[in-house]
Amino acid sequence: MNQQTDSSQLANCDNIPVIDFSSVDSTSPEERQKLAQTVFDACSQVGFFYIRNHGIPETLVNGIHDAARHFFDLPEEEKMKFYIGNSQVSIKYPMKFRGYSPIGGEKSTGTEDDPVPEEEATGVLSEAFDIGYEVVMDSTKPKNAVLPPDPYELYGDNQWPDEKTIPGFSKMYIKYCISALDLCRKMMKIFALALGLPETYFDSSIQTPGVTSRMMHYPAQPVSGEVQEGLGAHTDWECFTILSQGKVPGLEILNHKGEWILAPPIPGTLVVNIADCLSTWTNKKFKSTIHRVNNLSGEERYSIPFFFGVDYDATVSVLKKYTSDVNPPCRPPFKAGDWVREKLSRAYVGYEG
Ligand SMILES: O=C(O)CCC(=O)C(=O)O
Numbered sequence: 001m002n003q004q005t006d007s008s009q010l011a012n013c014d015n016i017p018v019i020d021f022s023s024v025d026s027t028s029p030e031e032r033q034k035l036a037q038t039v040f041d042a043c044s045q046v047g048f049f050y051i052r053n054h055g056i057p058e059t060l061v062n063g064i065h066d067a068a069r070h071f072f073d074l075p076e077e078e079k080m081k082f083y084i085g086n087s088q089v090s091i092k093y094p095m096k097f098r099g100y101s102p103i104g105g106e107k108s109t110g111t112e113d114d115p116v117p118e119e120e121a122t123g124v125l126s127e128a129f130d131i132g133y134e135v136v137m138d139s140t141k142p143k144n145a146v147l148p149p150d151p152y153e154l155y156g157d158n159q160w161p162d163e164k165t166i167p168g169f170s171k172m173y174i175k176y177c178i179s180a181l182d183l184c185r186k187m188m189k190i191f192a193l194a195l196g197l198p199e200t201y202f203d204s205s206i207q208t209p210g211v212t213s214r215m216m217h218y219p220a221q222p223v224s225g226e227v228q229e230g231l232g233a234h235t236d237w238e239c240f241t242i243l244s245q246g247k248v249p250g251l252e253i254l255n256h257k258g259e260w261i262l263a264p265p266i267p268g269t270l271v272v273n274i275a276d277c278l279s280t281w282t283n284k285k286f287k288s289t290i291h292r293v294n295n296l297s298g299e300e301r302y303s304i305p306f307f308f309g310v311d312y313d314a315t316v317s318v319l320k321k322y323t324s325d326v327n328p329p330c331r332p333p334f335k336a337g338d339w340v341r342e343k344l345s346r347a348y349v350g351y352e353g
């Protein structure tokens with residue numbers, strides 16, 4: 001932990017709360033408000049929590065993990081057909097960051113207060129397959145809906161493996177995304193309630209949400225000798241992340257004592273963590289907690305993060321009620337797309353796009 005590390009990036013806890021989410025669908029406003037209060041406490045103290053009874057069917061969670069194993073089991077030259085460096089280019093942005101990133105292809109960039117200098121950033125011991133929002137993942141959109149103008153060039157253009165390469169792959173991933181996105185929209189209402197706002201407060205900013213997801217594979221890391229991190233210390237960039245981490249531990253979060261707390265897999269749960277944009281809205285009352293992954297289990301580890309952000313064109317600005325003379329806004333307003341683009345440009349080896 002760096003001396004300057006902002007306390008909004010450190011969990012104030014020794015363990016991570018588990019929250020039963022069944023009342024997210026309750027018709028009783030009191031029940032939803034009760035859930036929101038529990039969520040508020042977790043977000044302002046820890047920035048991480050587990051959710052159970054979240055509504056994503058177990059068959060989908062298992063299905064997406066099977067699909068991930070299938071993908072990463074492909075020979076390297078097959079995976080490289082979907083190389084992230086091939087994803088759509090334009091004059092403005094050299095890369096779209098969709099597709100396969102091989103082991104070492106992503107860098108440990110550090111955090112805002114503790115950045116890893118460019119020349120020292122090393123490749124991480126994980127490989128990933130990244131996708132972005134498509135209208136077919138969005139149950140609120142008609143089948144023939146078209147994407148809105150995309151000045152940040154961050155929607156769609158996924159490099160899907162075809163049916164011959166992995167039967168049912170894109171279908172399974174899209175089904176998972178539909179379910180995850182439905183859950184995220186409900187969660188935005190709970191976050192609004194938690195912040196003392198109308199439940200619909202964020203609705204106009206999540207018309208075409210800035211959603212990305214990735215499958216990740218962390219080979220077992222040597223336990224002694226030089227450690228190459230599975231994923232370096234970082235905060236997430238969007239509003240929040242829903243993570244399905246399979247059965248193998250590896251995720252750790254940083255607490256206020258400077259200790260790394262393991263977030264072990266708990267059967268039937270997903271992990272939720274607050275990310276930079278939602279933390280900014282709350283003037284950092286909600287923590288965007290630093291986390292990392294080291295797979296010292298001796299087994300292969302797979303995880304599926306689903307990053308939920310507002311429309312790329314939406315403006316993220318600190319809520320007035322979380323400011324005061326002694327607590328001014330932590331940042332000036334910014335477009336979500338600018339924030340994500342800037343972070344992406346530093347995360348991959350060899351690309352500044
Ligand atoms: O694999 C995990 O458990 C966490 C991944 C993560 O933190 C990320 O992709 O941002």
Ligand SMILES: [Fe+2]
Pocket residue numbers: 234235236291
């Ligand atoms: Fe993360």
